[in-house]
Structures are given as C-alpha cells and as structure tokens.
Amino acid sequence: MEFELSEDQKLIKDAARQFTEKRLIPGRTERDEKEELEPEIYRELGELGYFGMIYPEKYGGMELDELTYITALEEIARGDAGLTICMSVHNSLAGQAILQYGKESIKEKYLPKMASGEWIGAYCLSEPEAGSDAANIKTTAVREGDYYLLNGTKSFVTSGGIAGIYIIFCSTDREKRSHGISAFAVERDTPGLTLGAKEKKLGIKTSDTREIILDDCRVPAENLLGEENKGFSIALSILEHGRIGVAAQAVGIAQAAFEEAVAYSKERKQFGQPICNFQAIQFKLADMATRINAARLLLYKAAWLKSKGEGCRFEASMAKLYASETANWVADQAVQILGGYGYMKEYPVERLFRDARVTEIYEGTSEVQRIVISRTILQP
Numbered sequence: 001m002e003f004e005l006s007e008d009q010k011l012i013k014d015a016a017r018q019f020t021e022k023r024l025i026p027g028r029t030e031r032d033e034k035e036e037l038e039p040e041i042y043r044e045l046g047e048l049g050y051f052g053m054i055y056p057e058k059y060g061g062m063e064l065d066e067l068t069y070i071t072a073l074e075e076i077a078r079g080d081a082g083l084t085i086c087m088s089v090h091n092s093l094a095g096q097a098i099l100q101y102g103k104e105s106i107k108e109k110y111l112p113k114m115a116s117g118e119w120i121g122a123y124c125l126s127e128p129e130a131g132s133d134a135a136n137i138k139t140t141a142v143r144e145g146d147y148y149l150l151n152g153t154k155s156f157v158t159s160g161g162i163a164g165i166y167i168i169f170c171s172t173d174r175e176k177r178s179h180g181i182s183a184f185a186v187e188r189d190t191p192g193l194t195l196g197a198k199e200k201k202l203g204i205k206t207s208d209t210r211e212i213i214l215d216d217c218r219v220p221a222e223n224l225l226g227e228e229n230k231g232f233s234i235a236l237s238i239l240e241h242g243r244i245g246v247a248a249q250a251v252g253i254a255q256a257a258f259e260e261a262v263a264y265s266k267e268r269k270q271f272g273q274p275i276c277n278f279q280a281i282q283f284k285l286a287d288m289a290t291r292i293n294a295a296r297l298l299l300y301k302a303a304w305l306k307s308k309g310e311g312c313r314f315e316a317s318m319a320k321l322y323a324s325e326t327a328n329w330v331a332d333q334a335v336q337i338l339g340g341y342g343y344m345k346e347y348p349v350e351r352l353f354r355d356a357r358v359t360e361i362y363e364g365t366s367e368v369q370r371i372v373i374s375r376t377i378l379q380p
C-alpha cells in the first residue's frame with residue numbers, strides 16, 4: 001500500500017495551492033459579498049488547463065489521473081468553494097457525460113472548447129418536483145425527425161448562467177420512469193433555452209445557481225448521449241464521479257477552517273496566555289485534524305479506484321458522506337474556537353461555515369448516500 005503522492009501529483013497539488021494563495025485567498029470576502037467571481041479567474045484557470053484536467057489530450061485536455069485532479073480541487077476549495085463546484089461539475093459531470101456517452105462528432109465539437117474553459121459545462125437533473133427522487137423528472141423530450149423538442153424546467157443548475165453547454169436529462173417515456181429517461185448535450189444558444197434568475201444562497205455564493213427553462217428547445221438528435229431511455233444509468237454513473245469532487249470540495253473547506261482555527265488559537269490571548277494552551281482547544285484541534293485526515297483517506301481511496309477505472313459507487317458515497325459531515329463539523333468547531341470573532345464576516349470561518357452546508361445536500365443528500373451505502377452492504 002502506497003500513501004505517498006507521486007512527484008508529478010505533488011507538483012500539480014502545489015501549483016493549485018499557489019494559485020489559491022495568490023489568486024483566490026486575496027479578495028475572498030469581497031467575492032462572497034458580491035456573489036460573483038471575476039471572469040479573469042476563469043480565463044486564467046482555463047489557460048492553466050484546470051478545465052480539462054481529466055480530459056484526454058486528443059481533445060485538448062491534460063489527461064491527468066483522478067487522484068491528481070482531486071488533490072487540485074481540494075486546494076482550490078481552500079480558497080473558493082463556489083469555484084470548486086463549478087470545476088467539479090464541469091470536469092466530473094458534464095465533461096464525463098460527453099466523453100463516455102457522446103458520439104465522436106459531439107466529443108470533437110464540444111470537448112476542446114470545454115477543456116480550454118471557453119465553454120463551462122452544467123448538469124441538469126434536478127427539477128422543482130424531482131430532487132432525491134430524480135426518476136420523477138417531468139421535463140420531456142419528443143423526437144421530431146432529426147431533432148428532439150425539449151420542454152420543462154430544471155432547478156438549481158450549478159454554473160447555470162455562465163455555462164456554454166448543458167447536460168439535460170429528460171423523460172422520453174414517462175410511464176417507464178427511470179427506464180424512460182434520456183440525456184442530451186444542449187448548447188446555450190439553442191433557441192428555446194432560457195435562463196432563470198440567479199438564486200440567492202446561504203453559501204458558495206460565487207457559484208452561479210439558477211433555473212434553466214426549456215420551451216420547445218430544438219436539439220439535434222445527434223446530441224443524444226448514449227441510447228434513448230438509457231439516461232438514468234448515465235446520470236447515476238456520472239454522479240459517482242461527481243461525488244468524489246464534492247468530497248474534495250468538503251475536505252478543502254474543512255482544511256481551510258482548520259488552518260484558520262490553528263492560527264487564531266496561537267494568537268488569541270485570554271487569561272494571560274494563548275488559547276491554544278487550553279486543553280479544551282487542543283482537543284478540538286486534535287479531533288478536527290483526525291477527522292480531516294480520515295475524510296481525506298476515504299477521498300483518496302475513491303479517487304484511486306476511479307484512476308484505475310474501477311467502479312467505486314460505494315467508496316464515492318462513503319467519501320462524500322464522511323467528508324461533507326466533517327466539513328460541517330470542522331467549520332462549526334472553528335467558529336467555536338474563534339468565539340465571537342468566528343461569527344463575524346471579517347473572519348473567513350463565518351463563510352466556510354456557510355459554504356460547508358451544501359456539501360451535505362447536492363449530488364445526493366447525506367440520507368441518499370446512506371441509502372447507497374447500506375444497499376451495497378445488504379445486497380444479496
């Protein structure tokens with residue numbers, strides 16, 4: 001068993017850490033307040049190859065292994081968790097859907113634009129009445145000659161307002177529920193696709209989340225991903241990948257909160273000494289570090305399996321469940337260590353506490369992850 005990252009993996013992780021220190025940590029409070037990220041940051045990340053980390057070189061990507069990509073996401077999440085979910089949805093969900101299920105013409109058309117960051121990818125499964133029960137989607141796709149006509153509303157779409165390409169799941173046979181769903185790659189400028197208003201959120205405010213409305217949206221049949229009515233298994237297999245990305249985001253948030261708490265505990269003096277001299281604080285720090293390490297090990301194990309091309313639904317769900325609950329717990333402890341200052345926007349732990357919350361909700365809630373894990377345990 002090998003617990004060391006390779007030299008190449010360390011280089012990429014260090015580069016992502018440097019980018020975070022230089023470009024994301026300065027100005028993070030203002031970005032959270034403005035609820036947006038400067039376009040230059042997306043452009044720079046695109047030029048550095050971060051939007052094509054796991055895409056094959058033939059489509060303009062860096063063709064890195066999953067573990068390398070995950071360590072970079074973790075570092076970016078230390079500085080901006082909103083940007084991290086954009087990158088994860090783009091690389092792990094939208095890009096993989098096209099790469100694994102798109103026709104060659106579609107891959108050649110879209111992947112180079114996505115790898116360069118010119119087109120950000122979005123993933124549209126959830127609907128107003130279909131969240132955890134994703135098979136209940138009502139958006140329809142009806143074939144008309146060489147096109148499909150899409151109608152319906154997709155909710156909570158990450159990068160909804162900035163994406164160039166949307167992976168949209170539609171019902172092609174309502175009666176068959178999960179066996180009647182199909183997936184499409186839809187360009188932003190397709191007539192009939194409109195954007196809803198940007199959602200106001202508790203955290204990850206730099207991420208653009210909004211509804212996507214489809215009104216007789218005419219999509220070429222060539223843009224069908226995989227086979228008709230086989231889209232639900234595409235959604236699930238892609239989500240397995242995305243959950244590793246969310247776990248990386250959660251570990252990065254937890255690490256940032258931990259680092260803030262350690263630094264503060266050494267500076268803050270009460271009763272004539274730094275608060276890190278108190279055993280109550282020391283034990284909190286010990287528990288935080290232990291849980292973060294445990295979460296990181298689960299994350300790296302899932303990413304390692306993915307790198308080897310093995311199925312990892314069980315491990316991805318465990319990593320996502322544990323890392324997201326760790327992020328929330330660690331951020332909460334960090335607020336406690338900072339006392340009243342932890343509750344103030346002036347200190348980053350206030351934002352990290354809010355940013356952590358969503359990691360237990362999207363790409364399958366903690367309850368859904370427990371369902372996936374227990375089903376695997378109990379399967380005959």
Ligand SMILES: Cc1cc2nc3c(=O)[nH]c(=O)nc-3n(C[C@H](O)[C@H](O)[C@H](O)COP(=O)(O)OP(=O)(O)OC[C@H]3O[C@@H](n4cnc5c(N)ncnc54)[C@H](O)[C@@H]3O)c2cc1C
Nearest residue numbers: 123124125126131132133156157158361362363364365367
């Ligand atoms: C910021 C943000 C970004 C998002 N980005 C995207 C995106 O890019 N694309 C996309 O498709 N979706 C996205 N989502 C949607 C997200 O995946 C859903 O919110 C999530 O799957 C939960 O669905 P829901 O909100 O409808 O909650 P519900 O499914 O209504 O669940 C409500 C509660 O009931 C529980 N519950 C439901 N069913 C069960 C059950 N069988 N057993 C036990 N408990 C259950 C849930 O765990 C939860 O606690 C995003 C959400 C947010 C908040």
